[in-house]
Amino acid sequence: MADLNNKKSTRLHNGDPAVNGKVKSPFLIGVAGGTASGKSTVCKKIMEQLGQAEMDDTQRQVVSISQDSFYRELTPAEKQKAQKSKFNFDHPDAFNEEEMYNTLQRILKGDKVEIPSYDYRTNSLDFENKLVIYPADVVLFEGILVFYFPKIRDLFHMKLFVDTDSDTRLARRVPRDINERGRDLDAVLTQYMTFVKPAFEEFCSPTKKFADVIIPRGADNTVAIDLIVHHIGEILAATNIAQHNNTVRAAASSMKRDH
Numbered sequence: 001m002a003d004l005n006n007k008k009s010t011r012l013h014n015g016d017p018a019v020n021g022k023v024k025s026p027f028l029i030g031v032a033g034g035t036a037s038g039k040s041t042v043c044k045k046i047m048e049q050l051g052q053a054e055m056d057d058t059q060r061q062v063v064s065i066s067q068d069s070f071y072r073e074l075t076p077a078e079k080q081k082a083q084k085s086k087f088n089f090d091h092p093d094a095f096n097e098e099e100m101y102n103t104l105q106r107i108l109k110g111d112k113v114e115i116p117s118y119d120y121r122t123n124s125l126d127f128e129n130k131l132v133i134y135p136a137d138v139v140l141f142e143g144i145l146v147f148y149f150p151k152i153r154d155l156f157h158m159k160l161f162v163d164t165d166s167d168t169r170l171a172r173r174v175p176r177d178i179n180e181r182g183r184d185l186d187a188v189l190t191q192y193m194t195f196v197k198p199a200f201e202e203f204c205s206p207t208k209k210f211a212d213v214i215i216p217r218g219a220d221n222t223v224a225i226d227l228i229v230h231h232i233g234e235i236l237a238a239t240n241i242a243q244h245n246n247t248v249r250a251a252a253s254s255m256k257r258d259h
């Protein structure tokens with residue numbers, strides 16, 4: 001399925017989601033790293049190089065999901081704190097671990113799932129704008145704490161950690177949060193110093209040791225991204241050869257039975 005002769009793009013072709021009536025289980029990749037390290041950008045590059053970025057959702061064989069879609073609903077008191085930048089969104093308790101685990105399990109079973117998007121302006125899930133995940137060959141799951149929860153960590157077939165220095169991350173986070181997430185400078189810096197930085201050191205950074213591949217400098221590291229894309233392509237090609245062989249074997253044994 002993956003065209004490994006094409007060095008610029010290891011393009012996946014839309015496959016048959018079911019082989020011999022069995023739904024394919026996707027190759028699940030976890031992408032962790034500190035805030036604004038470039039996790040989403042790395043996922044976008046991987047998708048582009050696999051020839052997937054421009055595809056329609058139903059055709060896409062590689063999809064990317066954000067862990068932010070699994071923040072838990074806040075109580076009214078927590079909402080008030082969040083509006084004053086006094087809620088810790090970088091602590092593992094801010095996430096709905098069970099929902100995250102159950103959703104990933106369903107994705108691995110090949111189910112079509114719907115995931116809410118996250119609204120950083122209201123600090124809540126947006127069920128009006130859901131992302132529909134159709135059965136895919138490769139699923140990228142990115143977030144600050146995707147390797148923190150052991151049960152979830154164990155689901156990944158490949159684990160990547162985007163390692164970008166903290167000055168660069170803060171320099172990216174400030175304009176992003178002001179321009180895209182409706183925050184002001186004072187709120188961004190207070191939240192960063194009170195919660196984001198200490199939680200990165202306590203919960204996110206220690207999970208680097210679980211990564212199979214550490215990507216220094218994030219999306220700028222084209223060599224690392226090329227190697228990862230090539231590896232994914234090889235795995236998918238091997239999976240497809242095995243599935244093709246199973247199909248041929250099944251067809252041959254049914255022909256034998258008919259004679």
Ligand SMILES: Nc1ncnc2c1ncn2[C@@H]1O[C@H](COP(=O)(O)OP(=O)(O)O)[C@@H](O)[C@H]1O
Pocket residue numbers: 033034035036037038039040041042172173176217218219220
């Ligand atoms: N290599 C890079 N060079 C310059 N800006 C970048 C780079 N990677 C990401 N960014 C910018 O930094 C911000 C955070 O990047 P993003 O990929 O969303 O990080 P994360 O998903 O880790 O929060 C975005 O505004 C993005 O455009």
Ligand SMILES: Nc1ccn([C@@H]2O[C@H](COP(=O)(O)O)[C@@H](O)[C@H]2O)c(=O)n1
Pocket residue numbers: 034035036039068071089090119120122123124143144196
């Ligand atoms: N309501 C929220 C929810 C999360 N955050 C911050 O987002 C960061 C995670 O997203 P990245 O794209 O940066 O990985 C995390 O550090 C939270 O502090 C927020 O500010 N408000």
